Amino acid sequence: MRIADLQQDELQQTLCQEGIWLSVFPFLFHIKSNELAVATGISQLYADYPVAFQGDYADFHITIKPPAGVRRFWRPQIQFYLDRHRPFKPLPRNQSYAFLEWGMNWCVANHMHRYLILHTAVVEKNGKALLLPGASGAGKSTLCAGLVARGWRLLSDELALIEPESGRLIAFPRPISLKNESVGVLNAFAPEFLIGPIVNDTQKGSVAHAKPMAESVHSACNNALADWIVFPQYVDGSDAKLEPMAGGTAFMQLQEQAFNYQLHGKRGFEVLTGLVKRSDCYSFEYSSLEEGVSLLESHLLGEPLAVASL
Amino acid sequence: MIVDEQKPFKSLFSMIVNDTISFCWLDEQLLAYNTSSGDTHLLEGDAAWLISTLSERPLTNEQVHQLHKQRDSNLQFPLSRLIMNLESIGIIRVRDANSGFAAG
Numbered sequence: 001m002r003i004a005d006l007q008q009d010e011l012q013q014t015l016c017q018e019g020i021w022l023s024v025f026p027f028l029f030h031i032k033s034n035e036l037a038v039a040t041g042i043s044q045l046y047a048d049y050p051v052a053f054q055g056d057y058a059d060f061h062i063t064i065k066p067p068a069g070v071r072r073f074w075r076p077q078i079q080f081y082l083d084r085h086r087p088f089k090p091l092p093r094n095q096s097y098a099f100l101e102w103g104m105n106w107c108v109a110n111h112m113h114r115y116l117i118l119h120t121a122v123v124e125k126n127g128k129a130l131l132l133p134g135a136s137g138a139g140k141s142t143l144c145a146g147l148v149a150r151g152w153r154l155l156s157d158e159l160a161l162i163e164p165e166s167g168r169l170i171a172f173p174r175p176i177s178l179k180n181e182s183v184g185v186l187n188a189f190a191p192e193f194l195i196g197p198i199v200n201d202t203q204k205g206s207v208a209h210a211k212p213m214a215e216s217v218h219s220a221c222n223n224a225l226a227d228w229i230v231f232p233q234y235v236d237g238s239d240a241k242l243e244p245m246a247g248g249t250a251f252m253q254l255q256e257q258a259f260n261y262q263l264h265g266k267r268g269f270e271v272l273t274g275l276v277k278r279s280d281c282y283s284f285e286y287s288s289l290e291e292g293v294s295l296l297e298s299h300l301l302g303e304p305l306a307v308a309s310l
Numbered sequence: 311m312i313v314d315e316q317k318p319f320k321s322l323f324s325m326i327v328n329d330t331i332s333f334c335w336l337d338e339q340l341l342a343y344n345t346s347s348g349d350t351h352l353l354e355g356d357a358a359w360l361i362s363t364l365s366e367r368p369l370t371n372e373q374v375h376q377l378h379k380q381r382d383s384n385l386q387f388p389l390s391r392l393i394m395n396l397e398s399i400g401i402i403r404v405r406d407a408n409s410g411f412a413a414g
Contacts, residue, residue: 248339248352255350262348266332269343269350273334 004047012039014053019063021055022046025220026161026170027112029104030058033096035078037197038064041097045175045196045209048217060107064100066093082107091202098199098207101175105158108172109259115161115170116264116271119257122155122169123147125301128227129169131160131279133257136204139234139286142182145210146293149190154216155224164264164271167278168223173216175209183208189289228300229254229279232286240286240295250281 003011003022014020019032022042033039063081067090076093079086080103087106091099109117120133121144130147134140144157154173161170178186178195183206186193194211229250230242251272255261261268286292332343340353 246339247336248341251336251341252350252352265348266343266345269332269334269341273336273341276336 001051002047003042003049003051006043006051008039008043011043012036015039015042018053019061021052021058023050023052024104024172024174025217026172027059027108028055028057029107030055030061031064031100032062033064033100035064035093035096037094037097038100041100041196041209044194045211047211048214060104060111062100062103062107064096064103095199095202097196098202098209101177101209104174108159108161112161113260113263114164116164116261116268117259118160118162118254119158119259120160120254121157122160122171122224123152124155124224125152127224128300129155129224130296130300131169131226131229132232133160133229133254134232135257137179137234139182139232141177141179142185142234142289143232143286143292143296145176145178145182145186145193146189146289147296148176148213148216149186149193150293150297153219154212159259162271162275163223164267166223167271167274168225170223171216171220173212173220175211178208178210180205185289186210189293226275226279229276229281230284230296231282232284232292234287235285236287238285238287240284240288240291242282242284242295242299245281245283247276247281250279251276 006014011020015032015038016034017032019030020042022029022031024046031038031042061083064078065081067077067079077090078093078096078099079090080088080099082103088099088103109119118131118133119135120131121140122132123130123144125147130152132140132144141157144154148154153171154176155169155171156173157176158174159172161172162168163170175196183195183198187195196209196211198206198208200206229245231245231250231253254272254276258268258272261272264271284292284296286295332345334341334343342351342353343349344351
């Protein structure tokens with residue numbers, strides 16, 4: 001059964017009671033919430049994901065609900081629970097769906113240490129994976145969404161999961177996180193993308209999430225090996241510019257984006273150097289998504305530049 | 311830097327002697343991973359060459375000559391003392407004591 005097979009009220013009712021067991025490869029999330037926005041967000045953005053109403057096991061048991069106390073009456077808030085723990089301070093209630101997404105990222109980044117985890121978007125085409133590492137605001141999610149719109153398979157827009165034994169990238173496709181102007185940029189670039197509600201005044205500004213393509217969800221069990229590492233940086237007014245980067249420099253920048261490099265010790269060093277060795281590394285500046293995507297595809301895949309970017 | 315700028319050889323010696331560093335060349339850059347501290351360092355140019363060379367012990371005569379040559383060019387380290395110290399504690403073996411550095 002998939003989320004799309006459920007009526008919205010059925011989903012909402014189940015979320016309020018037993019919760020749902022949502023399979024987001026390679027993890028299983030047990031989610032409970034009485035928030036309408038959470039039910040709506042899951043219904044829209046996880047439509048293609050497998051779901052169950054019962055389960056013996058889940059990697060994470062998540063509850064999104066208002067905190068106790070009288071404060072909820074004059075300033076409604078929402079709280080994220082992992083098991084019985086509250087790892088974060090409450091947020092305004094209108095951010096409940098975004099809170100779920102951020103919390104799911106946090107769960108994986110802070111607990112799934114059998115993988116080496118990088119703060120990196122990953123897409124794949126023709127069996128070759130492209131890593132787009134970058135700090136928040138660098139433009140990696142926008143670029144990732146642009147490439148997905150051009151037929152690249154989404155492995156992840158936030159977390160690259162690397163299996164240390166094989167060095168392979170494990171897909172973890174989730175809704176693509178968009179911030180501020182990038183929502184309008186993606187809308188203009190690829191109107192076919194389903195984008196959830198925009199939530200304003202969060203710590204990250206205005207945020208929204210774009211539904212991943214069904215093909216990315218259905219083929220999530222197919223992992224990939226890295227072929228390229230591109231460090232994107234959005235620079236207002238800049239022409240798209242792709243420049244080779246030395247491996248050592250790329251390694252050091254990649255290491256800064258790792259959540260658990262230190263935990264893996266020498267094996268982490270070997271896995272990350274292996275990743276860089278097999279990849280062509282670049283720095284990449286862009287301002288126009290159209291031009292940026294065209295230049296990347298042209299250079300990496302040898303495809304001709306789109307007319308608009310010539 | 312992997313070495314203390316003020317006491318470059320003390321830290322270098324201890325790490326190489328204790329075999330606590332893993333190296334990996336990526337392009338023309340050398341990454342050094344300190345298994346004790348978990349720190350990773352990026353080394354370029356002379357520092358990369360020096361550490362890489364020292365890690366391949368014992369040094370050949372040719373390598374010793376190269377070190378000697380470097381001393382007079384752009385390396386700031388007092389290499390003659392370094393080589394003598396390395397030899398005295400058995401880390402390297404200078405096969406021809408008259409070839410340059412032993413007379414330092």
